Amino acid sequence: MEDNLPYETSLPTNHKLLDEKEKDPEVDPSVYRAMIGSLTYLTASRPDIMFSVCFCARYQANPKKPHLKAVKWIFRYLKGEPKLGLWYLVVGGLDLIAYEDADFGACPINRKSTSGGILALQEAACCVVIHL
Template identity: 40%
Template sequence: MDQPPGMKDPNYPNHVCKLQRALYGLKQAPRAWFNRLSMFLIDYGFFCSLADPSLFVMHTSTGVLVLLIYVDDMLLTGSSMALVQNFLQVLSKEFSMKDLGPLHHFLGIQIQSTDSGLQLNQTRYAYSILERAQMVDCQPMPTPLVQRHDAVTDPTPVADPTFFRGLVGSLQYLTLTRPDLSYSVNYISQFMHSPTLSHLKYVRRILRYLKGTIHFGLFFKKDTSLVLSAFSDADWAGCPTTRRSTTGYCTFLGCNIISWCAKKQHIAMRVLAPRPSIVPWLTPH
């Protein structure tokens, strides 16, 4: 680090300023804020989740508190309303905060609470993707991809690759509440480096499927068992070029799906037949 031009101190030319407080907008500000908040939560009794560093959980004799942080937005829930209100009072004394009430919208995800559970969807976000692609009035399709989609019928590069990558990136975020799009979005994401008109056609088909299923989402049922079950499948060397397999899985806690993925494997396995043994031919002399 050096002193900026025009602000150099002639008496201390090798000194630099020490940052006493991270200002909002600096690159180190989010890290400093997260460190400040996480230290307060840990001192209060929370522990950081090993699966997600932004998730904090606290177990007490009266119940459980769960806190999720995204920059300066927080989601707080607990096993009892009294426990939540007591922690909100402690949190408001330590930080300047505003309680927005029950959760209804968070990071583009709409949450609707019912007597039987939570309904999550991204209808507004999906509609914005259709508006960006100028396909609000398109005809819907029953499936996101055709059954056979290996051949590239039109290898012509797209005129605007940035537009293609923007649509695919938006669809990737949409899979947070749409497991039915995981495989199709994973497939088109493999052509981000050099998209063609055939790949753009696949994206438009996904958007047409999205038009007919724009209100789809996830429902987390409240009264369910805590039995953990998982399902997986693979297409067994489905890629004709690399002979790699695409693996998909989904995990359920009771009747609620909690994780899902569709991913192309990094390696390909070949099963070779054993080489026949060579027996020398002996001839009598």
């Protein structure tokens, strides 16, 4: 990967990972899962790759060669944008505040439960809010 040129996008537009007509060769699932795990960990500070990583994570059970190619595309994108992302500066203490609400059987159509939550990472001068 060191000799490859970086990409400008995390995945190409209208990228199809699997063609139903062709039989693509399978790849080692443990290697694919390790790569997806590394990228998932990185999404905490790089929200620009969140959609691409989640898109590729759907195929962890049976990864094929196009899936591995898409994950390598994301790595090449990260190579070209090393300074893009969120930086959490810790000067003092940080407080993590979480709120959760659940309404069991609230949907009038199918009686399914609904839930939602919010996480807030607060410092004395700023607040980062993440909606779930």
